[in-house]
Amino acid sequence: MTDEIAAADAAGLERSCSSGATAGGSARGAPDGSARGAPDGIIQAPSSRGIERIEARFHGNGFEPHRHDTYAIGLTLSGVQTFQYRGAARASLPGNVIVLHPDEVHDGAAGTDDGLRYRMLYLPPERLIEAAGGSRGLPFVPDPIIADAGFRQCLTEALDDLEAEPQDLLLDDLIGRIATSLWHHADGKGSVAGTPRAQQAVLRCRDYLQANSERVVSSEELEEVSGFDRYTTARQFRKLLGTSPHRYLVMRRLDRAKVLLSQGGSLADIAADTGFADQAHFTRHFKKTFGMTPGRWMALRRSA
Structure with a gap:
């Protein structure tokens, strides 16, 4: 499958996102690996440490405006992706990397009648915090379309096999390389990591929200968990994880x-x-x- 993705770099790269579907490796399509003649569909790999990986095929409009609480990072395998992001129309072509920041609204569509095929991973912000040893906040990459052969190769490896979870050692290496690439292309104004006390407070709140996601959680509860007032809790949570507790x-x-x-x-x-x-x-x-x-x-x- 690595050869298939590498070959597709010369044929069509895209952008943004989606989620969900059954695990699987290769997708049905035209002999050149494009989405032409193939039905629209989504394939999802097994989740690893909260990281989702998908392959999607679309014709026309794929997604209405929406946003995630993760980084969306990916490669287009064929076609042209057009999307609105941070107030501008974007178009990604073969050979580029796509990076969308948490909580940034975007849509997505195939830019030609041939359709669109791409692979994407959704990286929780806390994985980047861990990769930096807690010494940095979140990188912000201002340009969502990047030409970077090393970054592309890293994503090719990460998105190669959608039938199985990556082994721990490989996943550690990939997360570290992705983090390095994101900071390389960041604008230098990434969020500040915060004090160790604030980081630990946010992580306690994260765990509490995960454990109680099926019910309403009050601000008073998070104040008790974090040890900060509700406004400091919300501010530190967004600074570290890129989104609000709610x-x-x-x-x-x-x-x-x-x-x-x-x-x-x-x-x-x-x-x-x-x-x-x-x-x-x-x-x-x-x-x-x-x-x-x-x-x-x-x-x-x-x-x-």
Whole structure:
């Protein structure tokens, strides 16, 4: 599969994101590996340390405006990706790397009638904090489209085999190299890591939110967990993890919802089981986060 991705670098690179589907390595398509003649679909690899990896194929508009709480970093295998990001229209061509920052709104579409095929990984901000030993905050890469052969090779290795989880030693190496590449292209104004006390407070809040994602968590609870007042807690949380405590909580609910969707659960039952007020509330948050409804997500998953 590495040869397939390397060959695709000469044929078409894209941009942004998606989530969800069954694990798998190669995707159906034209003999040249493009999305031409292939149905739209999404393939998802097994998750490793919270890192999701996907392959997607789209024609026309793939995603409506949405945002993630992770970095979205990837390679286009064929086609041209057009997307809106930070107030500007973007177009990514073969040979580039795509980097989207947490909580930045973006959409995505195929720029030609031939369609679009790409691979993407979604990297939780805390993995970058760990890679820097807690000495740095989060890098901000101002240009979402990057020409960097070394970065591209690293992502090729990370996105090579979607059928299995990377071994620990390989994953450690890839995270470290990705972190180095992101800081190399960052604008020098990345977030400050914060004091060790603040970092530990945020990580305690993160763990608490993960453990209690199916219910409403109050500001008073996080004050107790963090040892800071609610405003300092929220500020330090965003500084370290790139998003707010509330959005982090909602994202963990949606992560669980995707698992239940893949198991065939009904929307109403999933909404109740994951802490949403009702099916409409769940659907609204799903679409805002992934750029499509749960129904379309499931249809793409089945077609992959």
